[in-house]
Amino acid sequence: MSETFFKDKDDFIAQYRDSCRKMLGKRYEDLNERDRYFVLASLIAHKARDLRSSAADLKDEKQVYYFSIEFLLGPLLDNYLLNLGIRDVVKAGCRELGTPLDELEQREVDPGLGNGGLGRLAACFLDSMAAVGINGHGNGMRYRYGLFRQEIDHGRQVEKMDNWLENGFSWEARKGESSVLVRFGGNVVRHEDDGRYWFETEGGQIVKAVPYDVPIVGYGGDKVNNLRIWSAEPASEDFDLQAFNNGDYAQAMRFRADVEAISQILYPNDAGEHGRLLRLKQEYLFVSAGLQTVLRDFERAHGKDDWSELPTYVAIHTNDTHPAMCGPELMRILVDERGIDFDEAFQIASACISYTNHTIMPEALEKWPIDMFRNLLPRLYMLIEEIDHRYRDTFPHDRDNWQDLLAETAILWDGQVRMANLSVIFAHSVNGVSALHTGILEDTTLHGFYELTPEKFNNKTNGISHRRFLGNSNPPYGKLITDTIGDGWLKDATQLSRLGQYEDDPSFQEEFAKARQWNKERLASYVKRTSGVELDCSMVFDVQVKRFHAYKRQLLNIMKVMDLRNRLLDDPSLEVRPTAFVFSGKAAQSYTFAKEVIRLINAVADVVNKDGRVNDRIRVAFVPNFAVSSAQLIYPAADISEQISWAGSEASGTSNMKLMMNGAITLGTYDGANVEIAKLVGEDSIKIFGLRTEEVDALRASGTWFAWDVYNKDHERLGRIIDQLNDGTFAELSGSFQSVHDELMMSNDHDLVLADFYSYVKAWEELVQTYGDRRSWIRASIHNTAQSGFFSSDRTVREYNSEIWHA
Numbered sequence: 023m024s025e026t027f028f029k030d031k032d033d034f035i036a037q038y039r040d041s042c043r044k045m046l047g048k049r050y051e052d053l054n055e056r057d058r059y060f061v062l063a064s065l066i067a068h069k070a071r072d073l074r075s076s077a078a079d080l081k082d083e084k085q086v087y088y089f090s091i092e093f094l095l096g097p098l099l100d101n102y103l104l105n106l107g108i109r110d111v112v113k114a115g116c117r118e119l120g121t122p123l124d125e126l127e128q129r130e131v132d133p134g135l136g137n138g139g140l141g142r143l144a145a146c147f148l149d150s151m152a153a154v155g156i157n158g159h160g161n162g163m164r165y166r167y168g169l170f171r172q173e174i175d176h177g178r179q180v181e182k183m184d185n186w187l188e189n190g191f192s193w194e195a196r197k198g199e200s201s202v203l204v205r206f207g208g209n210v211v212r213h214e215d216d217g218r219y220w221f222e223t224e225g226g227q228i229v230k231a232v233p234y235d236v237p238i239v240g241y242g243g244d245k246v247n248n249l250r251i252w253s254a255e256p257a258s259e260d261f262d263l264q265a266f267n268n269g270d271y272a273q274a275m276r277f278r279a280d281v282e283a284i285s286q287i288l289y290p291n292d293a294g295e296h297g298r299l300l301r302l303k304q305e306y307l308f309v310s311a312g313l314q315t316v317l318r319d320f321e322r323a324h325g326k327d328d329w330s331e332l333p334t335y336v337a338i339h340t341n342d343t344h345p346a347m348c349g350p351e352l353m354r355i356l357v358d359e360r361g362i363d364f365d366e367a368f369q370i371a372s373a374c375i376s377y378t379n380h381t382i383m384p385e386a387l388e389k390w391p392i393d394m395f396r397n398l399l400p401r402l403y404m405l406i407e408e409i410d411h412r413y414r415d416t417f418p419h420d421r422d423n424w425q426d427l428l429a430e431t432a433i434l435w436d437g438q439v440r441m442a443n444l445s446v447i448f449a450h451s452v453n454g455v456s457a458l459h460t461g462i463l464e465d466t467t468l469h470g471f472y473e474l475t476p477e478k479f480n481n482k483t484n485g486i487s488h489r490r491f492l493g494n495s496n497p498p499y500g501k502l503i504t505d506t507i508g509d510g511w512l513k514d515a516t517q518l519s520r521l522g523q524y525e526d527d528p529s530f531q532e533e534f535a536k537a538r539q540w541n542k543e544r545l546a547s548y549v550k551r552t553s554g555v556e557l558d559c560s561m562v563f564d565v566q567v568k569r570f571h572a573y574k575r576q577l578l579n580i581m582k583v584m585d586l587r588n589r590l591l592d593d594p595s596l597e598v599r600p601t602a603f604v605f606s607g608k609a610a611q612s613y614t615f616a617k618e619v620i621r622l623i624n625a626v627a628d629v630v631n632k633d634g635r636v637n638d639r640i641r642v643a644f645v646p647n648f649a650v651s652s653a654q655l656i657y658p659a660a661d662i663s664e665q666i667s668w669a670g671s672e673a674s675g676t677s678n679m680k681l682m683m684n685g686a687i688t689l690g691t692y693d694g695a696n697v698e699i700a701k702l703v704g705e706d707s708i709k710i711f712g713l714r715t716e717e718v719d720a721l722r723a724s725g726t727w728f729a730w731d732v733y734n735k736d737h738e739r740l741g742r743i744i745d746q747l748n749d750g751t752f753a754e755l756s757g758s759f760q761s762v763h764d765e766l767m768m769s770n771d772h773d774l775v776l777a778d779f780y781s782y783v784k785a786w787e788e789l790v791q792t793y794g795d796r797r798s799w800i801r802a803s804i805h806n807t808a809q810s811g812f813f814s815s816d817r818t819v820r821e822y823n824s825e826i827w828h829a
C-alpha cells in the first residue's frame with residue numbers, strides 16, 4: 023500500500039513540501055508546528071479520500087449503517103498512518119524535515135464527539151468494520167463543541183468549553199450538496215384521493231442538515247468506509263426573511279442561532295437530558311437526515327420499485343436508544359413518501375433494524391413526555407401510537423401474566439414514550455455487550471420482551487481496536503511484539519496468543535520490563551506537566567481511568583488510599599509496596615456526587631503527596647481532562663487495572679480490555695466483561711474480589727444491609743475513614759466532604775462501597791505483594807496480552823456481521 027502514496031521518504035518529503043505551499047502559501051521552514059501538523063493531516067486525509075472515491079462500485083453489496091449519537095474518535099493521524107502502512111516513511115521524512123512525527127502528533131486536537139464507553143465503542147467499530155472488509159458506515163452528530171474540557175481548580179472539576187474545531191478538522195469534508203431537510207413541529211394533514219389516503223406535515227420549522235464526511239481507512243487500506251456527521255443550519259427558504267427585510271437583524275439572527283443550537287453541544291451522559299427538547303431534536307436530526315441519505319443511496323443503486331429488497335442491501339444498527347426513532351422515521355418515509363402499506367413498511371423496517379443496549383440502570387433508560395414528543399414530531403408520534411395500538415391488539419392475551427407483560431413492554435405508558443421498548447419492538451435483534459450483561463437484560467431489564475421473543479436476544483461482548491490501543495498507544499511493546507511474532511497480529515489479533523510461548527522467556531521478559539518502564543516515564547512526565555504531581559517510576563502504577571459514576575466506585579479506591587495512609591501513620595514500619603494511584607475521568611456537569619468524589623481524590627492527593635511520612639510509599643495523581651489521547655498514554659504504563667464497579671452494574675467496560683491488552687493485571691469484581699477476562703487469563707493472572715451479582719441481589723433483597731452497622735462495628739478503621747470525610751483531615755484544599763459522608767451513611771451506601779471494602783483492600787494487598795516476584799508478575803502481564811486477542815473489536819464486528827447484519 024505504502025508505495026501507492028509515497029514512492030519513498032524523499033517522495034513523501036517532496037509532496038509534503040508541495041502541500042505546504044499549496045495549502046498555506048508558505049515554505050515548510052516558515053510554518054509553525056501547528057500548521058505543519060495541519061498540512062500533514064490534510065495531505066493524508068486527501069489521500070484517504072482519493073482511495074474512497076476510487077473504491078469499487080458497491081451497488082450489489084449490503085451496507086451497514088451504524089447510527090450512534092456519539093463517535094469518540096480520538097486522534098486520527100497515527101491511526102491513518104498505521105492503517106495505510108506509511109507510518110515508517112512518514113516518520114523518517116518528518117524527522118529529516120525537522121519536526122519529529124510524535125511532536126506533530128501532539129498538536130492534534132481530540133475530536134470530543136462522545137462521552138465515554140458508548141462513543142468510543144462506536145469509533146472502534148468503524149476501525150474494525152473497515153479492517154475486516156465490512157461496508158460499514160457511521161452516522162452521527164457533528165457537535166460544534168465537544169464534551170467540556172476539564173480543569174482542576176483547588177481539587178474541583180471546572181468545565182471549560184471544548185472548542186475543538188478552532189483550528190479546523192483536517193479529516194472532514196463538508197458535503198453541502200448532500201444536505202437534506204428535516205422538519206420539526208407543524209400540522210399533520212390527511213389527504214384523500216380515490217379511496218386512498220395519506221398524511222403530510224405542513225408548516226413547522228425546517229432545518230437544513232449538512233453532512234460532513236470523514237473517511238475511515240481499514241488496516242491495509244483496502245477498504246475505506248465513511249463516517250457521516252450532521253450539522254444543523256437554517257434552511258435558506260426558511261430563514262426569517264420577514265424579520266430580515268424589516269431590518270430586525272437581531273430577530274433574524276436569533277432564528278439562525280435557534281437552529282444552529284441543535285448541533286452546538288454534546289450532552290453529558292448524566293441521564294439528566296430526558297425531557298430536554300434540544301436533545302430530542304438532536305436525536306431526530308441525525309436519524310432523519312441519516313435515513314434520507316440511506317434511502318437515496320438505495321434508490322440510486324436499486325431503483326424505487328422494490329422496497330421489499332431494502333433489508334437485503336441495508337442493515338441499520340442503533341447504538342443504544344438515542345437512534346430509536348429510526349423505526350418510526352423509516353416507516354414515515356416509506357408510508358408517506360413512498361406509498362408503502364403500513365404493515366409492509368413495518369416488516370421492512372424491522373428486518374433492517376437491530377439494537378444494542380448499553381445500560382441496565384433503570385434511571386438511564388430514555389423516556390420522553392408524550393406531549394413534548396407529539397408537539398415536536400407530530401407525524402412520528404402518530405405512527406408510534408399506531409404501532410403501540412397494534413402491539414396491544416395483537417398481544418397474546420392468553421398468557422397468565424399478560425397484563426404485567428404488556429405493562430412492561432408497551433411503548434406508551436404513564437404519559438411517556440419509552441425508547442428502549444420502541445427500540446426492541448422495531449428490532450429483529452437485541453443484544454447486550456457482555457455475557458453477564460446480556461443475561462441481566464434477559465432476566466431483568468428486558469425480561470418481558472425476552473419471554474415474548476427470546477429469539478431476538480443475543481450477546482455481543484464488546485471489543486476494542488487493538489491497533490489503536492496497542493499498536494498506536496504502546497510503541498515499544500508493539501515493536502517488541504512485532505519483532506518476536508511478526509506483524510500479523512495487527513491484522514489478526516488472535517495471533518497475540520503466540521506470545522504465550524514467551525511468557526517465561528527471560529529476554530522477552532526483560533524487553534517487556536523496559537517497554538513498561540519507558541511508558542511509565544512517558545506518563546510521569548505527562549502527569550507532572552498536567553497535574554504537577556511527581557510520580558516515582560519505580561512504584562507500582564495502579565490505574566483507574568473512566569467516567570466518574572457512583573456505580574464505578576472511584577470512592578472505594580480512594581478510601582483504600584485513605585486507609586493505607588492511616589495505617590502507615592499508625593505504624594511507620596508497615597510493609598507496603600510503594601504505589602502510585604492514578605485517577606482520571608470526567609463527571610457530568612450536574613452530577614454533584616461524582617464531582618465531589620473527584621474533589622476528594624484531589625484533596626487526598628494533596629495531603630498524601632506532601633507528607634514525608636507516607637509519600638515514599640503512596641502517591642496519588644489525578645490527571646485532568648481524560649480523553650482518548652491521554653488514555654493512550656495511561657494504559658501502557660499501568661501495572662494494575664482497577665475495575666471495581668459493583669457486580670451487575672457495569673454493562674461491559676472497555677478500559678478493562680485496553681489495560682489487559684497492554685499487560686496490566688486486573689483487580690476487579692465479577693462484573694461486565696471482567697468475568698470473561700477472568701475466564702480467559704485464569705485465576706493466576708487476575709485478582710477478583712467482592713460480592714457476586716447474586717450476592718448483591720440477595721443482600722439488597724434481604725433488607726439487612728445497614729451502613730451504620732459496618733460503621734459501628736469498626737470505629738478503628740473503616741469508621742475512622744468515614745469520619746475523616748468531614749472532620750477536617752482533608753479539608754485544607756477546599757473544605758470537607760459532608761455529601762460523600764452522607765451518601766454512605768444517610769443514603770445507606772447504595773453502591774455497597776462499605777460492603778466490599780474489606781475484601782477489596784485484602785485483594786489489593788495480596789496483589790501488590792506478588793509484584794515483588796518480578797518474573798511471575800511479568801509472566802502474568804505477558805499472559806494477559808497473549809490472551810487479549812479475543813477482545814479485539816475485529817472479533818466483535820465479525821460476530822455482529824455473521825449473526826445480525828449479514829453484510
Ligand code: NBX
Pocket residue numbers: 137138139140141143290291292293295380381386455484672673674675676694
Ligand atoms: O457503554 C457504556 C457502559 O457503561 C459500559 O459498560 C460499556 O462498556 C460501554 C460500551 O458498551 N455506556 C455508556 O458509555 N453510556 C453513555 O456514554 C451514555 C451516553 C449518553 C446517554 C446515556 C449513556 N444518554
